[in-house]
Amino acid sequence: xxxxxxxxxxxxxxxxxxxxxxxxxxxxxxxxxxxxxxxxxxxxxxxxxxxxxxxxxxxxxxxxxxxxxxxxxxxxxxxxxxxxxxxxxxxxxxxxxxxxxxxxxxxxxxxxx
Amino acid sequence: xxxxxxxxxxxxxxxxxxxxxxxxxxxxxxxxxxxxxxxxxxxxxxxxxxxxxxxxxxxxxxxxxxxxxxxxxxxxxxxxxxxxxxxxxxxxxxxxxxxxxxxxxxxxxxx
Numbered sequence: 001x002x003x004x005x006x007x008x009x010x011x012x013x014x015x016x017x018x019x020x021x022x023x024x025x026x027x028x029x030x031x032x033x034x035x036x037x038x039x040x041x042x043x044x045x046x047x048x049x050x051x052x053x054x055x056x057x058x059x060x061x062x063x064x065x066x067x068x069x070x071x072x073x074x075x076x077x078x079x080x081x082x083x084x085x086x087x088x089x090x091x092x093x094x095x096x097x098x099x100x101x102x103x104x105x106x107x108x109x110x111x112x113x
Numbered sequence: 114x115x116x117x118x119x120x121x122x123x124x125x126x127x128x129x130x131x132x133x134x135x136x137x138x139x140x141x142x143x144x145x146x147x148x149x150x151x152x153x154x155x156x157x158x159x160x161x162x163x164x165x166x167x168x169x170x171x172x173x174x175x176x177x178x179x180x181x182x183x184x185x186x187x188x189x190x191x192x193x194x195x196x197x198x199x200x201x202x203x204x205x206x207x208x209x210x211x212x213x214x215x216x217x218x219x220x221x222x223x224x
Contacts, residue, residue: 042216090155104155
């Protein structure tokens with residue numbers, strides 16, 4: 001158990017809908033990262049937050065947004081969902097904003113039908 | 114952007130065999146991390162390397178930070194069935210604090 005929690009574990013929704021994925025980092029970690037992993041693919045970095053502020057952006061679509069709250073938990077919002085958005089979404093956390101060792105949550109499996 | 118070249122893409126191994134995989138970059142890195150991902154699970158950090166030439170073990174796993182700072186190796190000795198999964202390398206450049214990920218090496222046990 002990495003100490004990073006993600007909810008929900010599974011999510012099934014229809015095209016055009018909007019969903020919110022939630023992540024709580026390890027105790028003491030200030031930085032949160034979001035990744036997307038499509039079937040049999042690698043990890044695609046989406047976005048990073050550090051202590052409530054956006055730190056870095058990767059290949060995140062404009063339909064997707066995220067935020068980190070004062071208690072350091074983070075939410076990833078996915079809107080106008082398309083079939084191609086079906087994937088595993090992982091949250092990771094690290095102590096600092098400088099990456100180094102990232103610890104991953106169990107993921108949320110999103111299925112768009 | 115910067116890419117990591119991770120090889121091999123997949124490996125078929127027999128139980129008891131030693132396994133070796135590597136990652137190379139075109140630029141100098143100051144950190145190398147190795148992760149393992151089981152199907153449907155989140156990646157788990159296996160080994161972290163911070164110094165050129167560093168050799169670190171975690172049970173049957175051994176990883177090395179290449180002396181050129183452009184590569185890293187992961188070896189698994191005497192493989193067992195639970196070693197199957199995808200192994201990812203990740204590294205951090207001197208000039209960019211973003212973590213860069215390899216595409217993964219898929220380890221499969223021969224029937």
